[in-house]
Amino acid sequence: MTPGQDTTGEGEQIVFGTDLPLEACHDIMHALPDEWVEPERWLMASKWFDYRFMHPVHATYLFTDAYRRVYRQMYASTFDRAKADYVKGIKAEDPFDLAKRNTDRAGLWKARQMADGLCMPYDLYIGIAMHWSLRKCRKEYLPRPTHLYNFDLLTAVSDTWNDRQSGILYVAKDERFKNERYQASPIQDAHHEWLLAQVSKRSNIVHALKGLIYDEQVLPEEKARARWGDVVMSRIDDVR
Template structure:
């Protein structure tokens, strides 16, 4: 019998509850602050979905760097970090989340950030036996200023090379809901075309006709009329000779329009700039209250994320006592019987 698939909203709710149980409130609050900084592709991912995306990019690049710089055979099983370990190891999971959030601070696609971080590590030595683990990507504190300069320089070089794409369906014209991320993406593309002097007809073809992400009016309202009309004429002529394959529109799930911080409860502050400009605020508050209550019921604590560090401390203390008990038992077992008598 086939297992019934859960709907996307149910999956997202489960991920959010796990996030509340497995992270501190400080870590979760950071997601709201990062929302306007992170690359557009990830702004509608749940935090755990973003972690998985970051991990996959890291594993692919780690394996390739091992093949290119150390040994091709070794690269077949080299991943640098493993999903199962991260799933069951609190420390590994926390380090991955911290590494992903640092990448979000840079506002670039994860593969670009990770590749630049690996290349920065190679500057120190081209005869490496190992590459940085996720929590080591940013380098040490002494190298931090050079690391930031290096990574941002690489990102600006890539931006200057041409047009960037995002694939998330939330940016399709037909899914536009006046959400901050959608508006910021459109503004970014306009500014990018202007700053890099990219031919306007190329941008119109790509984002209006091929990707179906930016309406013509957005370009019309942000460029001189004569330039816009000339670019539109070139784009339409090009489309006649090289038409675009129109893809079937697939209905979007409601959860695919939820920003990363949606319903994380701890992130919802109505007076903050991020929340006050978000049309999803009422639903975010209501859903967040419901989910944090469910998370609390799971472990018997009303505010799981706020209690997270204390729970870790209690678990460490419990494991320490367990080790001491086992060591004491082992010591007694090794004492000669006549000494015990």
């Protein structure tokens, strides 16, 4: 599944819960403890870019789906590949069925917030957090959502995330980040600043700019030119 989008591809099913009407999402938010909801005010500006268009409830459903998928992958690689397709990670289909008690609800919400605070795609956050949790505790079971956000773990996840960025250029996938859809929205501009900062970490700036401007078409040429000048931009033609 592409982070931040409701479907895994054209014609495929929508991730459960991400099509919930906004009115129902608001009702769920009002039913949650105030201390859960308060951080959402600033997390909207820090979360991974694909999720900044989403209601926090929709985002948590997306996080739940990512947790289930990563859980199966980790189960296969760590314990039993044959049984991996049959494990669920989270038993309840709907973590926001407020009529039922759900011990994973708080963990999913708070772990998702931690991923948002680090500006990380959900599947990446969960995978790294599970890896470090298993490495530290050597448990015979995979960590539950409530185990994915203690302070020591967050430090390890943050450090790993920063290291990953030096080798992989992470780009938002939502179509609203394409150059042809640019409308100077704060979210789009923030994504451009992220990309420009990521390019600065590369040894081959020209190659990275060429990919973002012309191949993926997610960075306007004029913004790159304003940052690096005509000399660097002229070199892009040599690699096109």
